[in-house]
Amino acid sequence: MSKMNFSRRGVLKTGAVTGAGLALPTIFTSSASAYTNEPTGSSVKFGFNVPQTGPYAEEGLDELRAFELAVQHLNGEGDGGMLNTMSSKTLGGNGVLGKKVEFVTGDTQTKSDVARASAQSMIQKDGVVMVSGGSSSGVAVAVQSLCQEAGIIFMAALTHSNDTTGKDRKANGFRYFFNAYMSGAAIAPVLSSAYGNERRAYHLTADYTWGWTQQESIAASTEALGWETVSNVLTPVGAGDFSSYIAPVINSGADVLILNHYGGDMVNSLSQAVQFGLRDKMVNGKQFEIIVPLYSELMAAGAGSNIQGVYGTMNWNWQLQDPGTQAFVKSFGEKYGRPPSGAAHTAYVQTLLYADAATRAGTFEPCQIGAALEGFEFDGMGIGPTTYRAEDHQCFKDVLVMKGKDSPANEYDTLEIVEVTPRAQVEYAADHPMFGGAEASLGECNNG
Amino acid sequence: MDALFLQILNGLEKGGAYALIAMGLTLIFGTLGVVNFAHGALFMIGAFVAVTMQRIFNISLEIVDATQKDFLGNPLKVKVPYVIEWFGEGFGGFLIDWSVPLAILLAIPVMMLVGFVMERGLIKHFYKRPHADQILVTFGLAIVLQEIVKYFFGANPIPTPAPSDYRGTIDMAFFGLNLSYPIWRLIYFFFSAAVIAAVFAFLQFTTFGMVVRAGMADRETVGLLGIDIDRRFTLMFGIAAAVAGLAGVMYTPILSPNYHMGMDFLVLSFVVVVVGGMGSLSGAVAAGFLLGILQAFASMNEVKDIIPGIDQIIIYLVAIVILLTRPRGLLGRKGVMED
Known part of the structure; x- marks a missing residue:
């Protein structure tokens, strides 16, 4: 019969050695790449996390169409869409920083836990450098917080709650869509x-x-x-x-x-x-x-x-007459036979804005991309001059007031634009009480 | 007081839908002994029969109108439904306007067929299996049916309005009350009452119904008498499917159909069946209306001010109380689902 002797010191020593051994590969990994999912090959991967089932599925599917179109335009396929109209001229249709853009998609089912699991899988398994999507603010807030922890940029798509860039704002999260x-x-x-x-x-x-x-x-x-x-x-x-x-x-x-x-x-x-x-x-x-x-x-x-x-x-409507809108509606309409929804527009614009920021920053490093987006002023993407406010990562631009049309001419002609509300009228302080007040903070940017 | 009566009407209308679905569930359980979790999907398919009918009447020929432009600036293709082209604005317009009630004519054969296929193709293989297996397979089937409908019709709710004459409200004055209530919801209540009455009459006053009732009470003895009870039970499955389908067709103007509407009703309908008493048709109907009305009352602001969130749990609360006091449900018989 063998005899086993455990001493407190022995157990501690063994534990320390084993712990160090287990941690070793991680240490090597983190020194090998400067940030989470640094792309090393000839391509870079984006993650599009949208509801493909559940009550918001139709919005999610329209976002996916737009994401796909944006990737095509970034890779030089199709007519280029808003690449031709956006004020920043860094994107030339040759991928991003010379890397071909690929993408993976996930189904959030409009449930926060499913959305987090899906985003987690994209980050850990597929190695995406950016996650975009969302058709519910509950989901967007959850995924944004996950991306913050993982050291990934989250380009929120359809989320309208004040909290996304209010009390739940994060340094790694950016919202183009307007808010409540x-x-x-x-x-x-x-x-x-x-x-x-x-x-x-x-x-x-x-x-x-x-x-x-x-x-x-x-x-x-x-x-x-x-x-x-x-x-x-x-x-x-x-x-x-x-x-x-x-x-x-x-x-x-x-x-x-x-x-x-x-x-x-x-x-x-x-x-x-x-x-x-x-x-x-x-x-x-x-x-x-x-x-x-x-x-x-x-x-x-x-x-x-x-x-x-x-x-x-x-936030936006396909009936606007500016060159950016017209270019996008033409690309989208010819590809899918229908005008894009507001959700699709946001998804498309956020993908292009990320690609542009990466190009201007010269890297896919999240914090440098974040810095490139903060305070960024741009135009030609659909609804006039827009600013990504540095304090809360919320875009500021004009807002559309709409009305249900009395006699629609066709199935897409359901709404009319009553007023384009100037941006100055919808602006607020970053520490506004509805947005978490003075305590709300972006926190530290995380590179992973 | 007006508000109270409005909620009673709401409860009756909602209870009508619960009762119709729960009755179908009970019929299937009572005859075939199968716990059919795909029954909500049958309600949903019924609703989509109405959508299909609407689409059929709206199949259009396209005429290019150079004077108008589409969203891309190309000449607009104006759609003219064939029924208008063939029968003129009068009758063609009537067909399109009345597509929901007319869908009943399509729903009865379609739903019976769906019921037969479902029973013969899949469910009959699970008669001798435990209830857990039946629940799993029918639940799986419900998800498959949902996804098929989503593939063809999309995920968004599809507007399916009632005939234009029945879209508004009706003003009612009685007992010194002045109420106005949506006409279609009243129609739905009377329609569900009529279908329930028809099913009861069918079971009570026809020879076929008598055999089915006898089979529900003692399947073996009926079989020993040389009656092919299985064939009759298959037909009952078809009838139950048709009842759920009709409930779905007529519900479309109240709730624009979407692919998961069946699931929303299924859980509540099961509670209705359990509260009513497993295997009891009259129990299912009574519990359907009772729970519909209770749910409507619990949604009143005055009630929610006293107990917040009561509207979400009232049905389950009542189910617990009834099952504690009457374990077989309101009108449940001894020996059903009991060893």
């Missing part, structure tokens, strides 16, 4: 002139980060006009039938219903509010109105005629 505060600031004056300053608003709000911040922003903007917020009812995401939430609106004394819903939820809640005859009612001597603060073309198509005359805001 901007929607409120842009739409309020239009609402004031259309519906007056004495209104009573009832909010139905999706119960997660985006819904909360949008409700807070819209309520603040409309209350500043003199409107009263009668009630704010939180609704579960994917509720389907909203009738039991809509019925109480009728006798609440409210004369405006504000739907802080997105995707399928917005299609259902708006259609059902119209079914309940809300828009035919006169309350407090005024015509009852419905407002959808955040619009998308895909939602508008889903809501059909119910959207007619309803106000909302957008």
Whole structure:
């Protein structure tokens, strides 16, 4: 029978030696490459993490189309799209820093845990240098934080919650899309002139980060006009039938219903509010109105005629007439036979902006790319001069106020641009209370 | 008070959908002994039959109109539906406008066929297997059906409006109350009540129904009498599929169909079946309406102010209470799903 002797000192020694042995390969790895997933071959890989199933799948699939188009343009295929119109002229259609761009895709299923797992796999298994995508702010915030820890740049696509570049902002994360505060600031004056300053608003709000911040922003903007917020009812995401939430609106004394819903939820809640005859009612001597603060073309198509005359805001719309928009709509339309959605535009622009920043920085090192994006001013990408603010990594540009078209000429002609709100009207301080106040911080940039 | 009645109406309409789906589930469970998790998918397929009907009526010929431009600046291809071209604005327009109710005519044969194929092709192989196997295979089937529908119809909800005359609200005045309620939702309630009544009548007053009921009570004895009970049960599967399909067709103007709408209803419908009592048709119907109404009440702001989040859990709460006090459900019989 063998005898085993364990001493405390012996165990500690063995543990230390084993630990050092295990850590050795990692030490070598980190000294071999200066940052996470430094590309060594002739190609560089991007990761596009979008919902391909679930309630926001249609937005995700349109983002994927745009990502694919952007990669083609970066590699010199197709007509070049916005490469020809963007003010920065570093990209010549020969890849990025001489490396051919490849990409992998993942399915977030609009679930934070699935999205994180998918992004993790892209970073660790596929070796991507950048992750982009997202069709829900909950997902975007989760993936942004993962990229921060992993030392990867996250170019957020569709995320509208104030938190993404507010209290949850990260040094490695950048957002081109506008946010809930901007929607409120842009739409309020239009609402004031259309519906007056004495209104009573009832909010139905999706119960997660985006819904909360949008409700807070819209309520603040409309209350500043003199409107009263009668009630704010939180609704579960994917509720389907909203009738039991809509019925109480009728006798609440409210004369405006504000739907802080997105995707399928917005299609259902708006259609059902119209079914309940809300828009035919006169309350407090005024015509009852419905407002959808955040619009998308895909939602508008889903809501059909119910959207007619309803106000909302957008980051961008294919009907704009600037050269950047026209170039993108032409490339996208010829390839896919349909105009791009706002989600597709953001996905496309973010990919190009990353590629441009890498080229200007002369490296794929995240912190240098971050530095190249911070304070970067550009134009020719769809909606006028734009700045990536250094303090919170939020883009500032004009915002579109839209209205459901009364007599659409075709299936894509669902919305009309009512006003292009100038950028100055939607700007705010980086330490604004709705964005985490003075405590909100980007933290340190992480190279991995 | 108005709000209370509105919620009762909401509950009845929602309860109608729950009852129709739960009744189909109970029929299948009672006859074939299969726990069919693909039943929600049948509801969803029914809804997409309405979408298909709408698409069929909207198949168009394209006429190039040089005076108008599309989004790329090319001459616009104007679409004119064939039914308008053939039958004129009057009848052609009527067909397009009435595509949802007309889809019922298409849904009955299509759904029965889907039911037969499902039962003969897959589910019959699992009759003798444990319930866990049945649940797994039917759940898998539901996901497959969902993905097929998503492949063909996309992931976004598709607007399928009711006929234009039935899109608005109807004003009702009774007991001193003045209510206005969406016409289609009322129609849905009456429609579900009619379908439920028809199924009960079929089982109660026809010889076929009598045999099926006898088979549900004692399958072996009915078989010993020389009756081919399996064939009848297959037909019942088809009928259950058709009931779920009809529920789906008529629900499309209320909820724009999307590929996962079946799953949303499935879980609730199972709770309805359990609360009603496994194998009890009348229990399923009663529980469907009861839970529909309770859910509507729980969504009222006044109730949620007292117990926040109650609207999300009320159904499960009631299920727990009922199962604790009446383990077989409201109208469950002894010996069903019991060793």
